[in-house]
Amino acid sequence: xxxxxxxxxxxxxxxxxxxxxxxxxxxxxxxxxxxxxxxxxxxxxxxxxxxxxxxxxxxxxxxxxxxxxxxxxxxxxxxxxxxxxxxxxxxxxxxxxxxxxxxxxxxxxxxxxxxxxxxxxxxxxxxxxxxxxxxxxxxxxxxxxxxxxxxxxxxxxxxxxxxxxxxxxxxxxxxxxxxxxxxx
Numbered sequence: 001x002x003x004x005x006x007x008x009x010x011x012x013x014x015x016x017x018x019x020x021x022x023x024x025x026x027x028x029x030x031x032x033x034x035x036x037x038x039x040x041x042x043x044x045x046x047x048x049x050x051x052x053x054x055x056x057x058x059x060x061x062x063x064x065x066x067x068x069x070x071x072x073x074x075x076x077x078x079x080x081x082x083x084x085x086x087x088x089x090x091x092x093x094x095x096x097x098x099x100x101x102x103x104x105x106x107x108x109x110x111x112x113x114x115x116x117x118x119x120x121x122x123x124x125x126x127x128x129x130x131x132x133x134x135x136x137x138x139x140x141x142x143x144x145x146x147x148x149x150x151x152x153x154x155x156x157x158x159x160x161x162x163x164x165x166x167x168x169x170x171x172x173x174x175x176x177x178x179x180x181x182x183x184x
Contacts, residue, residue: 046078047086048120051113054096060104061087073136 053064061084069077087107090096095113098105109117153165 046082047090048117050083050086050090051095051109051117054107054109055114055117058106058108060101060106062104064107073140075136075140 049068050064053059053067059067061080064087065078065080065083087096087098090113091098091107093112094110095116096107096109098107100106150165150169153161156162
């Protein structure tokens with residue numbers, strides 16, 4: 001039971017980033033470390049993001065996953081293995097309820113869930129705005145455009161052009177890694 005939240009379930013409801021400023025959350029990460037979670041959402045924040053979506057309207061798990069993919073322009077594709085256990089723990093804690101509707105389990109936020117969201121305040125705004133969706137869409141389009149141009153060169157069969165494009169892409173990749181290495 002989640003009644004004694006701070007003792008038994010601190011690991012679930014506490015984020016490792018709770019006491020850090022938004023700017024300090026990603027400082028110091030370098031190449032070689034697996035950045036998949038940090039790129040998408042700080043560990044522990046998924047529960048708040050799910051509650052915020054459920055505050056908008058009741059949804060089933062697959063619908064939540066698809067909504068997150070859409071809001072993050074496909075850059076965060078949460079797995080069912082991360083979403084459904086989180087929903088179950090939130091339900092066990094009384095932060096949401098669920099019921100079967102047309103063969104799907106539909107989740108609805110409770111008053112306790114709304115209170116938990118309210119307690120997060122500005123932190124939740126940071127979670128949602130740290131990656132502006134329009135910028136992600138623009139980045140995704142730029143990647144697709146570059147990919148299309150590269151494929152045109154590859155299809156041309158001109159080995160000189162292929163080699164020049166490969167060298168250009170190698171330089172761009174190095175520059176991107178330099179940007180990632182910058183301190184904020």
